[in-house]
């Protein structure tokens with residue numbers, strides 16, 4: 001069996017890749033997901049500008065390009081957010097600002113009189129090589145905004161995101177990593193990286 005070609009298809013082209021993020025919770029999830037397919041993620045805490053846009057793709061792409069050109073190495077970035085239906089998608093691309101300035105209790109307050117609790121998390125993973133154009137891979141997971149914070153695992157909005165009766169804060173990273181927006185986006189990146 002001549003599997004020079006087969007091996008190229010199966011094996012990720014990158015055994016090690018720099019992931020640019022200042023968020024330890026995000027990085028812990030990413031590290032585990034990539035490790036499961038034999039890719040070592042190394043965290044780079046650089047803080048690159050995040051442009052303003054209505055959705056996450058252009059934000060992730062611009063950050064990845066800025067980081068790759070500055071560091072002069074291929075990089076991954078993750079731009080994520082929570083989109084609440086009753087609030088017309090808010091906070092979406094402003095999720096970080098809302099986490100920092102309002103926090104979960106005040107998001108719950110905004111949702112106090114809302115019967116439609118539907119929400120989704122979305123992650124856009126952007127990959128960029130120096131002086132090349134970025135590629136993006138997205139994933140979402142649907143759930144509901146809980147009525148109170150529950151569970152202390154995870155980070156950010158995890159304690160108010162209810163997935164089939166339990167919050168991500170209660171479910172923990174191991175389960176979250178099987179169905180999350182981040183896992184779904186990374187799976188698309190992993191599929192792509194096996195083909196290059």
Ligand SMILES: O=c1nc[nH]c2c1ncn2[C@H]1C[C@H](O)[C@@H](COP(=O)(O)OP(=O)(O)OP(=O)(O)O)O1
Nearest residue numbers: 021022023078079080081095096099155156157158
């Ligand atoms: O799975 C998640 N579970 C709960 N909360 C989450 C999740 N994923 C993102 N989040 C929150 C964190 C931050 O408040 C905002 C994303 O902002 P985002 O700019 O992507 O991340 P960040 O500023 O924390 O780290 P960095 O830009 O350095 O990667 O949504």
Ligand SMILES: [Mg+2]
Nearest residue numbers: 022050079096
């Ligand atoms: Mg950020």
